[in-house]
Amino acid sequence: MRLLTRYGEVEVHTLPGLLKVSGPTVRRDLALMEEKGLLLRSYGKIAAARQGAEMPVSFRHARNTEAKQRIGALASSLIPRRPLTVALSGGSTVRFVARHLAGRPDLTVVTNGLDTVGSLLSRQLVRVVVTGGQARPLSNDLVGRGAERTLRSYRFDFAVIGVDGISPEKGLTRHSVRGADVDRAMLEQADHTIVVADSSKFGRVHRAKIVDAAAVHTIVTDSHAETTTVAKLRERGVTTTLVVVPPRAPEAAPRTG
Structure with a gap:
């Protein structure tokens, strides 16, 4: 792909x-x-x-893994060590955030991400609440009114979501309209909002808008992110933090006829 x-x-x-x-x-x-x-x-x-x-999440797990691991580690460090209620979405990058939070007995995490649940339960310390909703196979998360009702019954100290596209002008977007609705509910119920996305999402715009870029507090990405886009996000008041990742190895060009 x-x-x-x-x-x-x-x-x-x-x-x-x-x-x-x-x-x-x-x-x-x-x-x-x-x-x-x-x-x-x-x-x-x-x-x-x-x-x-949109590629199935099983394909996305293997892409830009080094960047996602480092993004997950940094994003999780932004969540203070005290009793908190946190919302986590699904997605291949949020999964690494969840892995770093799995050892935190002071957290209650509400999530619609089925892969996120697995990562959180690996050490059986975090209190995990799973939303209702309908499973969406491409993203392996729960969407629909059931998921939104669960989220709107909480107030979150932090919400961490992944996205499919980041544009200073067009905002944060996803392939799925129903997925965007759930992400928006998470953000609207949170005091502090964090977006985690590797640099491949920068400059992309998809059909379902979540929110304007300036509506979130922090974006954590990697050092390959387009510098112009990063500068524009910062101009809009979004704290945009880059983790350093090694240069990508050159990829052999296939024959395309």
Whole structure:
């Protein structure tokens, strides 16, 4: 999916060498990804089904892992060590925030993220409240009126959410309208708001707006974030903190025909 995002289309016969897997594995996985609507196959090539399509969270977990780990560690350090009630969304970056908070017996965490729940329960110290709602398979979180009702019955000291797009002009956005509604409820019920997002989300705009960028207090990202966007966010009063990550290794270009 990363190759398709960058190059648009790729010749299938180049994939075993690029991905270091067998031909049968490539064919099996491409068939599964086509069933999920992630790509199109024709005449020995594959192409993204549609530009900017949302990838399942299971794919996103493996992307920019080093940046997400460091973002999670820094964001969790912003939450003081005292009894607090915290809201956490779902998402691959918030999962790392949850891992760092899992050893905090002073916290009550309310979340709609099913992966977030697993990370919080790893040490069985945090008091965890899971919202109601309908499961959304692409993001592995709970959405809908049940989730929103649970969130609006609380007042949070901190809310930490992940997003799919960050733009100083267009605000914070997600692929899913229902997901954006839940994130907005978290932010509106919180005294302090934190957005965690790796640099690949900067400059992107998706169909579902959560809030204006200036409506949140802090954004934590990585050092590859576009400097112009970071400067504009800071001009709007958003504390934008960058964690240092190593330069990305160059990626071999596939044959695209």
